Amino acid sequence: MCKVCGCNQAEVAIDSIEQHVHHHTDMQAAPNANDSAARLIEIEQSILSKNDEFAEQNRNYLSHKGIFSLNLISSPGSGKTTLLTEIIKRLQEQHHIYVIEGDQQTALDAARIRETGVKATQINTGKGCHLDAHMVGHAFEHLGMHKGAFLFIENVGNLICPAGFDLGEAHKVVILSVTEGEDKPLKYPEIFHAADVMIINKIDLLPYLNFNLQQCCEYAKQINPEIEIIELSxxxxxxxxxxCHWLVAEKNAFSIAVLSE
Ligand SMILES: Nc1nc2c(ncn2[C@@H]2O[C@H](COP(=O)(O)OP(=O)(O)O)[C@@H](O)[C@H]2O)c(=O)[nH]1
Ligand SMILES: [Mg+2]
Ligand SMILES: [Zn+2]
Ligand SMILES: [Zn+2]
Incomplete structure (x- = not known):
């Protein structure tokens, strides 16, 4: 059960293979009608602490292999997959790159990524509204990742629920496109608070819209003064x-940090 919206995530499939539910059973204990609010809070805490354990395992695995990972979070349609294919085109000659795609249904995005020649695995969450660390850990098994690689995780399109689930990534990146309105950092503060970077996408459309770019940046800084902002198309x-320069610089800094551990 999602701690935010209460959805059930029992139907997870990775690359169309139905996943076992061994860890899921207690992560998704459904409350019955008699459950008190205290019991609900207990279940939420249990889900999140289970998730944090898996996230810690993922983080250890990734740092052991020197793999620099980003968790991309946005509303549906803000341009995550399009941006990923553009990043891949620019970086794939110099770097190993892997992608984990999260959507409720279809393997369309993983197929778009594979067209670039990069290895991708698709997680279908069924009714679920976010990726969790357990699913992502199993997706690693499908990728056979090289040391020192980039790993991009495209989360399920949703500005709310993914904010609460650590996947073990180095950074959360929130993507907002200019067609969504400059007020979104104020309306969905959790994700703008949790992210280290905000990408404002589709700036090619600015001449046709009333989007106030400066206001949007101010709102984001109000929620998270440290947030890095990159405007692009x-x-x-x-x-x-x-x-891409930021990505490579951050990956180099990450490699130095994990080597010195
Ligand atoms: N004009 C414009 N359209 C974009 C841009 N980035 C993505 N799109 C379009 O937005 C739609 C959704 O993109 P997609 O990458 O599938 O978004 P996702 O759901 O976040 O993965 C597609 O029609 C893209 O062509 C952009 O920078 N400018
Ligand atoms: Mg996509
Ligand atoms: Zn949810
Ligand atoms: Zn498992």
């Missing part, structure tokens, strides 16, 4: 090189 390519 995945389709025109504007500022994608700037994002």
């Amino acid at each position: 995945a389709t025109s390519g504007e500022n994608i090189d700037q994002l």
Whole structure:
């Protein structure tokens, strides 16, 4: 059960293979009608602490292999998959890159990523509204990742629930496209608080919209003064090189940090 919206995530499949539910059973204990509020809070805490244990395992695995991972979170349609294919085109000659795709249904996005030549695995969450650390840990088994790689995790399109679930990633990246309105950092503060970076996508559309870019950045900084902001267009390519420089610099810093541990 999702701690945020109460949905049930019992139908997870990775690359169309139905997953076992051994760890899931107690992660998704459903409350019956008599459960008190205290019991609900207890279940939420249990789900989150289970998730944190799996996230810690993932983080250990990734740092042991020197794999730099990002968890991309946004509403449906803000351009995550388009942006990923553009990043991959620019970085794949110099770097090993892997992608985990999260959607409720279909393997369409994993197929889009594979067209670039990069290895991708698709997690289908069924009714679930976010990825959790347990699913992601099993997705690692499908990828056979090289040391020192990039791992991009495209979360299920949702600005709310993914904010609460650590996957073991190095950074959460929130993507907001200019068609969504500049007020979203104030309306969905949890994710803007949890993210280290905000990407404002589709800036090629600014001339046609009333989106107030400066206001959006101020709202985001109000929620999270440390947040890094990159404005770009995945389709025109504007500022994608700037994002790629940031990615490589962060990956290098990550490698140095894990080597010295
Ligand atoms: N104009 C414009 N359209 C974009 C941009 N990035 C993505 N799109 C379009 O937005 C739609 C959703 O993109 P997609 O990558 O599937 O979004 P996702 O659901 O976040 O993975 C597609 O039609 C893309 O072509 C952009 O920078 N500018
Ligand atoms: Mg997508
Ligand atoms: Zn939810
Ligand atoms: Zn398991």
